[in-house]
Amino acid sequence: MMWIEYSRDRVHGGPGWEFGTCAWAPTINRANRRWPYWISIGDVERGDMILHLQESREGTFFVGISEATDDGYITQSKPPYPGEWDDFSEFYRVDLKNFQPFQESIGLRDIFYIHDELLRNYYSKKSKSEHVFYVIQNSKLQILNGAYFSPITLDLYNILFENNIISRKTHFKLDKVIAGEKLSMVKQRIGHSEFSRKVKYNYNYKCCFPGCEINDERFLVGSHIERWADNVKKRGDISNGLCLCVFHDKALERGLYYITGNYKIKIIESKSYTYSNVYKILKPYENKTIRKGRVLPSVESLNRHYQRSIK
Numbered sequence: 001m002m003w004i005e006y007s008r009d010r011v012h013g014g015p016g017w018e019f020g021t022c023a024w025a026p027t028i029n030r031a032n033r034r035w036p037y038w039i040s041i042g043d044v045e046r047g048d049m050i051l052h053l054q055e056s057r058e059g060t061f062f063v064g065i066s067e068a069t070d071d072g073y074i075t076q077s078k079p080p081y082p083g084e085w086d087d088f089s090e091f092y093r094v095d096l097k098n099f100q101p102f103q104e105s106i107g108l109r110d111i112f113y114i115h116d117e118l119l120r121n122y123y124s125k126k127s128k129s130e131h132v133f134y135v136i137q138n139s140k141l142q143i144l145n146g147a148y149f150s151p152i153t154l155d156l157y158n159i160l161f162e163n164n165i166i167s168r169k170t171h172f173k174l175d176k177v178i179a180g181e182k183l184s185m186v187k188q189r190i191g192h193s194e195f196s197r198k199v200k201y202n203y204n205y206k207c208c209f210p211g212c213e214i215n216d217e218r219f220l221v222g223s224h225i226e227r228w229a230d231n232v233k234k235r236g237d238i239s240n241g242l243c244l245c246v247f248h249d250k251a252l253e254r255g256l257y258y259i260t261g262n263y264k265i266k267i268i269e270s271k272s273y274t275y276s277n278v279y280k281i282l283k284p285y286e287n288k289t290i291r292k293g294r295v296l297p298s299v300e301s302l303n304r305h306y307q308r309s310i311k
């Protein structure tokens with residue numbers, strides 16, 4: 001996943017809470033409410049990328065990128081310079097590392113100007129639950145006041161950064177700032193996490209293996225039936241996904257079982273000698289039907305998984 005941190009001051013919280021080393025916000029606002037652009041800090045996962053958007057006298061610019069050291073969390077420790085949040089006692093925080101400043105900042109005004117139509121279109125089509133960093137106000141694109149920390153989907157990322165952005169001085173692309181390989185890794189990560197979220201939603205956040213009761217999101221994955229690398233066309237397609245707990249995901253990936261065209265579990269016995277204990281756990285569910293989501297798994301993908309597993 002990828003996020004934008006939109007900050008206005010360089011102090012950022014003081015020693016140990018500096019800009020580029022963490023993102024933080026109170027857990028509730030002055031109205032005693034949770035604010036989506038703060039809650040989002042708690043949704044960051046280790047390895048997520050954070051783009052830093054900063055306001056200055058010259059305007060608002062993307063100034064660098066960093067990586068989340070760990071998942072976001074809630075803490076009772078307070079930054080030494082909490083600014084206007086001095087009377088708050090609980091904060092979201094995510095620790096960041098490898099801050100890389102961009103050699104040339106990317107002006108938000110230029111981005112809004114160049115991609116005006118695409119950004120409007122994106123805004124009008126996005127779901128209500130997606131809290132993006134900008135709004136349309138007085139028929140103009142504007143940064144949303146208070147949009148401190150917001151997600152960027154792959155589609156939004158592509159609009160913002162995939163085309164040539166013409167700043168007043170120079171032409172450049174984000175992939176010239178971040179090494180090409182790293183950028184494609186970042187994009188792949190965003191793609192993975194979006195896929196995973198959609199698949200889990202499709203199965204209502206429960207492992208679909210028969211009899212499995214795991215419904216804690218931290219133990220669930222949006223598993224690929226056909227591997228990410230094997231089928232480019234099926235990559236974002238949720239019919240190529242199953243919501244499984246980490247145990248049943250691992251067993252599927254290792255080819256210890258497969259799912260038939262009528263969605264029944266079949267154990268692949270040929271590997272039982274190396275996984276005897278795991279087989280004991282899987283065996284009673286042979287011929288049982290998986291729990292189905294709204295979108296059914298693709299029979300073609302299940303078949304390919306079977307072919308790969310019996311090799």
Ligand SMILES: [Zn+2]
Pocket residue numbers: 207208209212213214244245246247248
């Ligand atoms: Zn399970």
